Structure formats: C-alpha cells, structure tokens
Amino acid sequence: xxxxxxxxxxxxxxxxxxxxxxxxxxxxxxxxxxxxxxxxxxxxxxxxxxxxxxxxxxxxxxxxxxxxxxxxxxxxxxxxxxxxxxxxxxxxxxxxxxxxxxxxxxxxxxxxxxxxxxxxxxxxxxxxxxxxxxxxxxxxxxxxxxxxxxxxxxxxxxxxxxxxxxxxxxxxxxxxxxxxxxxxxxxxxxxxxxxxxxxxxxxxxxxxxxxxxxxxxxxxxxxxxxxxxxxxxxxxxxxxxxxxxxxxxxxxxxxxxxxxxxxxxxxxxxxxxxxxxxxxxxxxxx
Amino acid sequence: xxxxxxxxxxxxxxxxxxxxxxxxxxxxxxxxxxxxxxxxxxxxxxxxxxxxxxxxxxxxxxxxxxxxxxxxxxxxxxxxxxxxxxxxxxxxxxxxxxxxxxxxxxxxxxxxxxxxxxxxxxxxxxxxxxxxxxxxxxxxxxxxxxxxxxxxxxxxxxxxxxxxxxxxxxxxxxxxxxxxxxxxxxxxxxxxxxxxxxxxxxxxxxxxxxxxxxxxxxxxxxxxxxxxxxxxxxxxxxxxxxxxxxxxxxxxxxxxxxxxxxxxxxxxxxxxxxxxxxxxxxxxxxxxxxxxxxxxxxxxxxxxxxxxxxxxxxxxxxxxxxxxxxxxxxxxxxxxxxxxxxxxxxxxxxxxxxxxxxxxxxxxxxxxxxxxxxxxxxxxxxxxxxxxxxxxxxxxxxxxxxxxxxxxxxxxxxxxxxxxxxxxxxxxxxxxxxxxxxxxxxxxxxxxxxxxxxxxxxxxxxxxxxxxxxxxxxxxxxxxxxxxxxxxxxxxxxxxxxxxxxxxxxxxx
Numbered sequence: 001x002x003x004x005x006x007x008x009x010x011x012x013x014x015x016x017x018x019x020x021x022x023x024x025x026x027x028x029x030x031x032x033x034x035x036x037x038x039x040x041x042x043x044x045x046x047x048x049x050x051x052x053x054x055x056x057x058x059x060x061x062x063x064x065x066x067x068x069x070x071x072x073x074x075x076x077x078x079x080x081x082x083x084x085x086x087x088x089x090x091x092x093x094x095x096x097x098x099x100x101x102x103x104x105x106x107x108x109x110x111x112x113x114x115x116x117x118x119x120x121x122x123x124x125x126x127x128x129x130x131x132x133x134x135x136x137x138x139x140x141x142x143x144x145x146x147x148x149x150x151x152x153x154x155x156x157x158x159x160x161x162x163x164x165x166x167x168x169x170x171x172x173x174x175x176x177x178x179x180x181x182x183x184x185x186x187x188x189x190x191x192x193x194x195x196x197x198x199x200x201x202x203x204x205x206x207x208x209x210x211x212x213x214x215x216x217x218x219x220x221x222x223x224x225x226x227x228x229x230x231x232x233x234x235x236x237x238x239x240x241x242x243x244x245x246x247x248x249x250x251x252x253x254x255x256x257x258x259x260x261x262x263x264x265x266x267x268x269x270x271x272x273x274x275x276x277x278x279x280x281x282x283x284x285x286x
Numbered sequence: 287x288x289x290x291x292x293x294x295x296x297x298x299x300x301x302x303x304x305x306x307x308x309x310x311x312x313x314x315x316x317x318x319x320x321x322x323x324x325x326x327x328x329x330x331x332x333x334x335x336x337x338x339x340x341x342x343x344x345x346x347x348x349x350x351x352x353x354x355x356x357x358x359x360x361x362x363x364x365x366x367x368x369x370x371x372x373x374x375x376x377x378x379x380x381x382x383x384x385x386x387x388x389x390x391x392x393x394x395x396x397x398x399x400x401x402x403x404x405x406x407x408x409x410x411x412x413x414x415x416x417x418x419x420x421x422x423x424x425x426x427x428x429x430x431x432x433x434x435x436x437x438x439x440x441x442x443x444x445x446x447x448x449x450x451x452x453x454x455x456x457x458x459x460x461x462x463x464x465x466x467x468x469x470x471x472x473x474x475x476x477x478x479x480x481x482x483x484x485x486x487x488x489x490x491x492x493x494x495x496x497x498x499x500x501x502x503x504x505x506x507x508x509x510x511x512x513x514x515x516x517x518x519x520x521x522x523x524x525x526x527x528x529x530x531x532x533x534x535x536x537x538x539x540x541x542x543x544x545x546x547x548x549x550x551x552x553x554x555x556x557x558x559x560x561x562x563x564x565x566x567x568x569x570x571x572x573x574x575x576x577x578x579x580x581x582x583x584x585x586x587x588x589x590x591x592x593x594x595x596x597x598x599x600x601x602x603x604x605x606x607x608x609x610x611x612x613x614x615x616x617x618x619x620x621x622x623x624x625x626x627x628x629x630x631x632x633x634x635x636x637x638x639x640x641x642x643x644x645x646x647x648x649x650x651x652x653x654x655x656x657x658x659x660x661x662x663x664x665x666x667x668x669x670x671x672x673x674x675x676x677x678x679x680x681x682x683x684x685x686x687x688x689x690x691x692x693x694x695x696x697x698x699x700x701x702x703x704x705x706x707x708x709x710x711x712x713x714x715x716x717x718x719x720x721x722x723x724x725x726x727x728x729x730x731x732x733x734x735x736x737x738x739x740x741x742x743x744x745x746x747x748x749x750x751x752x753x754x755x756x757x758x759x760x761x762x763x764x765x766x767x768x769x770x771x772x773x774x775x776x777x778x779x780x781x782x783x784x785x786x787x788x789x790x791x792x793x794x795x
Binding site for chain 2: 145162164167
C-alpha cells in the first residue's frame with residue numbers, strides 16, 4: 001500500500017503542492033496568478049540544466065526556483081508597475097515561457113526542446129518530499145501566525161486598511177508574486193530532477209493550472225489547498241493504474257479516456273464543490 | 287490639563303483643484319480635550335479640509351499647527367504618527383478577518399522571527415477598553431459577524447490602540463440606529479474626559495448641537511464662523527450653513543386625510559411571507575430601517591417585479607396595484623399603470639451622467655405620445671416638445687444651471703435630484719415610489735423636494751418614501767413601516783412617531 005499507492009501519490013502531488021502554495025500566496029496578496037504554468041516550465045528546464053552541469057540536484061532545484069522567480073519578476077513589473085490586466089499578462093507570460101526551453105536547449109544541447117538525461121547520481125531520491133513538507137508547514141504557520149502572513153492577507157482583503165496602517169501594498173504584492181515564482185519554479189524543478197530524469201518538451205503539461213484549481217478549491221487557505229492537491233494526485237495515480245486495465249467487457253478502456261480523468265475531476269470538483277466564494281476581496285484590482 | 291491649549295489649528299489653509307477653491311483660507315482651531323463639530327452642506331469643503339489634515343491631499347497654501355507646532359503632513363501614516371486618526375465613513379476593516387487582526391494590523395506585537403503575539407495585543411486592548419470605559423469583548427469574532435455599531439467601535443478602539451490623540455469621525459451616525467448613536471456619543475464623551483480631542487464631521491445639526499463643545503461652520507469652501515455650541519442654536523447654524531434662513535421641517539400645508547383614507551381599500555398591496563405592505567390612497571408611507579435590512583430588495587421588487595420578484599421573494603408574493611394583480615410586470619407596464627419611481631442611487635440608477643438634461647428627461651418617456659409624433663419613419667421623438675417640457679421644469683424646480691444642454695454629471699447633487707423629481711412627476715403618476723430623495727442634497731434643494739412630495743400627497747396621490755434619515759420620515763410621513771432583518775418589524779401611525787421607539791424597532795427590538 002505504502003509503496004504502491006501512498007508514496008506515488010505523494011510524489012506526483014509534490015509539484016502540485018509547491019505550485020499551489022505559491023499561487024495561494026500570490027492570490028492572497030490580491031494578484032491573480034495564472035502564470036504558474038509558465039514558472040513551472042522554466043523551472044523544470046533550468047532545474048535539469050543545473051542538475052546536469054553541477055551534478056548536484058539541490059543546486060538544480062534551487063536554480064529552478066530562481067528561474068521561476070526571475071520570470072515572475074517580469075510579471076510583477078507588468079502588473080504592479082504598469083498595471084496591466086492580470087489575466088492577459090499571465091497568459092502572455094505562459095506563452096513567453098513556452099519559448100524559453102527550446103531556445104536555450106538549441107544553443108546548449110543542440111536539441112529542440114529537451115535536455116540529455118540526468119545521471120542517476122544527480123537525481124533526487126526522496127528529498128523533495130521532505131522539502132515540500134517543510135514548505136507546507138512553513139506556509140501554514142506563516143499564513144496563520146506571522147506578521148508577514150497577516151499583512152499579506154490584508155493586501156488582498158482590504159488594501160486600503162493596510163495602507164492606512166502604514167504598510168506598502170505594492171511591496172506585499174511583490175512578495176506574493178516572487179514567492180509564487182520561486183515555489184512554482186521549485187515545483188517545475190521536481191518534475192525534471194525527481195519525477196523523471198530529464199527535461200522534455202512541454203513538461204509542465206497543465207499542472208500549473210491544476211495547481212491554481214487546487215488553490216480555488218482550497219479556498220485560498222494553505223491546508224485545504226494541500227488537500228486539494230492530494231486529491232488531484234490521487235486521480236493522477238488512479239489514471240496511471242487504470243491504463244490498460246480491463247474494467248468491463250473484453251477490451252481495456254482506451255488510454256486516452258483514462259488520461260482525461262485528472263482534468264475531468266478538476267472541472268467537476270471546481271464546478272460542484274466550491275460553494276460560497278471565499279476569494280480575497282481585492283483579487284485582481286490594482 | 288490646560289483648557290485653552292489647542293490641538294489643531296488651521297492657518298490660512300487653501301486647497302484648489304484647477305481654479306476651483308475647495309478650501310479657501312481656512313482659519314480655525316480645535317481645543318485639546320473637546321468635541322468639535324465641523325458642519326456644512328455637501329460640497330462645502332469639510333471633507334477636503336480633513337483630507338488635508340490627514341495628509342491625503344497636501345494643502346496649496348497656509349499651514350497646520352499640531353500641538354502648537356507647524357507641520358507639513360505628508361501622508362496618512364505621518365498624520366497617524368502625529369497622533370491624528372480618522373474613522374472613515376466606509377470602515378477600514380476586512381470582513382473575513384478577526385477583530386484582533388484588524389486592529390493590530392501595522393502595529394503588531396511580534397517576536398524577532400515575525401511570530402504574532404496575539405495574546406499580548408489582546409491584553410493591551412483590554413487595558414485600553416478598561417481605561418476608556420468602552421465595552422467590547424468579541425476580539426476573536428470576524429468583522430462580518432458584528433453589527434455596524436460594533437464595527438464602528440472597533441474602528442475607534444483601533445485608533446486608541448494606535449495612540450491617536452485627535453480622532454476625526456466622518457459622518458459617524460449615518461448608518462446607526464438612535465440607540466447606537468447614543469452609545470457612540472457616550473463613548474466619545476468618555477474619551478474626551480480622558481483628554482482625547484474629537485472632531486465630528488456632520489451635516490446633522492441636532493447631533494452637533496447635542497454633543498459638541500464647539501462647532502465650525504463651512505460654506506462654499508470657506509469657514510463661516512466658529513461658535514461655542516452652548517451659545518448657538520439650530521436656526522443660527524442653519525443660516526450660517528446655507529447663507530439664508532431655512533426651515534428644516536416641512537411647514538407648508540398638510541391636508542388632513544379625509545374619509546377616503548379611512549376606506550379600507552388600498553392602491554398598492556404587496557403581500558409576501560416576510561414583507562406585507564399596503565399603501566392607502568393619499569398617504570405618504572415611510573419605509574425606515576438601518577441600511578441593509580431588506581429595504582433595497584423591497585424597492586427593487588416593487589419597481590421591477592418581473593426580475594426582482596423572483597430573485598428576492600422567490601415568486602411567492604401577491605402584488606396588486608389598484609386591485610390588479612401585477613406579479614410579473616415590467617417597469618414599463620408599471621409606469622403605464624401610473625407608478626413612478628425615484629431609484630435609490632441617483633448616479634448609477636437614475637441618470638446618464640454624460641448626457642444632457644433633455645436626454646435624461648426623456649428616459650422612460652420615449653414612447654409617450656406627448657413627446658412623439660408621426661415622422662418619416664413612423665412614430666418619432668419630437669425634440670422640440672421635449673425641450674419645451676424640460677425648460678418648463680427647469681423653471682418650476684429652479685434647476686441650476688438653467689440650460690437643458692448641460693450634462694447631468696456636471697450638476698450638483700441637489701440639482702440632479704430635482705431633475706429626477708421633475709421626470710418622476712411629469713407623467714403625473716398616481717403612485718410614487720421615492721427612495722432617498724435628499725441623500726447628498728443641499729438644504730435648499732431638500733426644501734424644494736419635500737415640498738414637491740407633500741404637494742403630490744395633498745393632491746391625493748400616494749407615496750412610498752424610503753429614507754435612512756429618520757427625521758425626514760417623521761416629518762413627512764403619515765405612517766411608517768420599519769424593516770429589520772428582511773422583514774417588516776414594526777408599524778407606526780403618525781401620532782405614534784417617536785424617534786426612540788422607532789429606533790428600538792430598527793435595532794431589532
């Protein structure tokens with residue numbers, strides 16, 4: 001059970017959890033974050049690149065976070081400094097991010113969008129799970145009991161109150177965006193250095209959006225968000241396990257139908273279970 | 287404490303927007319440890335003066351002295367450091383957060399690692415409440431679970447926690463029941479005894495007279511004068527405010543309701559599980575209640591049952607006008623049956639700001655035979671007729687500026703409202719639904735509007751008047767229903783009108 005189910009669920013949930021925590025912090029500060037997907041993609045690419053070059057997965061993971069953060073600073077510049085529409089700019093960031101790995105992989109590896117395999121010594125065994133667990137604990141603590149969390153929450157709930165208390169709104173929002181970039185970058189890093197052994201084209205495959213769905217399903221609160229990620233993790237594993245299995249009749253269900261499962265669950269759960277909207281009041285107004 | 291010490295002094299402070307003086311050479315001072323009223327009509331410059339003091343907008347000339355020292359107040363945070371705090375009309379509280387978190391925001395006691403010391407903050411707050419004799423215990427409640435009065439108390443405690451010495455309250459009683467108002471001022475008096483200075487921005491003369499020590503009157507951006515409250519009276523202050531003699535209560539004729547009012551028949555009847563109201567011929571029926579207790583929903587259902595009847599009353603109601611069931615009528619059908627409407631929000635529901643008076647006057651009357659004629663393409667609007675009608679009404683209601691081509695967005699609130707009233711009365715409705723006709727309207731226009739409503743009543747028309755100003759309802763109405771928690775919670779006949787008793791019902795008693 002542990003080896004065949006729980007551990008795999010944790011493995012596939014870890015990147016979702018990291019990205020979703022990032023998304024939660026960003027949206028709590030009042031900025032819509034649909035760029036998680038893009039941050040994850042560049043994170044997974046640069047994570048693989050640095051793990052390859054340094055033979056150290058930790059440096060790879062760290063640089064994955066940094067890469068996500070650098071890209072998120074571009075997003076911050078556009079939406080905070082120049083007040084652009086957050087949905088449109090987030091989409092642009094995602095499209096932009098899609099071009100980054102092919103560009104550099106052509107220069108560095110003469111390939112069109114993937115990296116050579118990372119040697120086993122430079123791959124993670126289990127460490128990312130502990131890192132994720134630590135970051136979940138830190139986020140939950142910071143959200144409920146720290147001065148940082150309190151102020152960041154007000155940036156999304158009632159920015160005027162925050163400002164009249166003498167705290168800069170845009171600084172809190174910058175922090176929210178940069179955290180989301182770093183965490184989503186880390187999430188991407190785990191994809192290439194932990195869940196598989198190289199970067200492949202379009203590696204994030206919509207996980208950034210599933211993470212965002214988890215934030216919404218978790219009502220922008222840390223623990224419920226993590227639980228939502230685990231739910232998606234379970235469907236992902238179920239999806240893998242159900243491939244090629246004969247459920248009824250003589251033929252197995254076509255694999256394409258099974259692969260729809262995580263996305264289908266996302267839609268159903270979001271449409272059905274959200275109930276009263278608890279989104280931060282000032283989300284998207286800047 | 288030295289009684290003559292001043293906390294705040296304005297010395298020749300001016301503030302202009304373009305070539306318009308919002309404040310012109312303001313000179314007045316506020317004594318330390320007093321309750322000081324700042325009154326004036328809407329647009330008289332009270333708010334601008336306080337924004338300058340609170341550092342929201344810098345003054346163009348002149349200086350402000352805080353505790354005798356000239357200071358340039360750069361921003362609200364700077365003002366707070368100088369001990370000036372403000373309770374805004376719209377509270378600066380996040381609904382979904384706890385009282386404690388809201389209060390300590392920005393001044394949180396915390397450890398080196400940023401861990402909040404909520405217990406310590408709470409102790410400090412309890413000490414503050416004890417020192418100032420304030421009653422409050424719901425520190426862990428979320429703001430959305432508190433009443434408006436309690437939220438206001440949280441705002442005041444927040445200022446005390448931030449060590450404010452001067453507390454500015456912007457129209458603090460607008461959303462309170464009379465009981466809550468009394469409690470507020472009891473609390474403010476306690477604060478005053480402890481040496482705090484309180485500035486009360488208001489347009490309600492009665493409360494200013496009752497609760498302040500001194501009062502500064504503003505008109506058209508200038509200070510008209512500062513008076514000791516005990517040495518002045520309502521008439522004098524009103525005259526200073528408006529610049530001429532005014533009466534606040536309607537003093538025109540009030541026709542005694544004749545036997546027709548005794549007739550049981552009603553012109554309008556709305557019966558549902560929670561709200562049942564009947565309007566008798568020739569009466570003004572007031573709808574009172576603290577904002578947000580179902581009056582808005584009721585008005586919407588009355589004025590557009592085809593949409594809001596389903597939305598707010600789930601289709602389970604009877605709505606009769608002149609004996610006819612009209613449960614799903616559209617606004618146009620209602621209009622054709624002689625029901626007229628003044629919506630709640632003048633700017634968002636009644637007017638097109640970037641259109642002139644003619645266009646606005648025509649709204650809803652574009653099919654009226656009086657303003658249309660047969661043209662090349664069938665029935666068409668006859669502009670000349672509309673313009674003539676508008677000009678007649680500009681005369682009758684004294685609307686300024688008196689040009690039909692002016693954009694309504696450029697007119698003052700009072701003149702906008704006069705136009706809305708003119709449009710209401712133009713098709714000669716027999717039933718008038720009038721909501722907040724004098725909100726944000728200057729005293730001169732209030733008189734005109736009250737007169738118009740009363741005249742209709744005296745002509746035998748029936749009126750439902752929604753208002754958050756209890757005085758206005760008491761003054762005009764023949765009967766009053768009080769809303770609380772989405773229901774009609776009480777009913778009063780004119781001879782039973784008593785603000786205190788009505789206030790109790792408004793508060794849910």
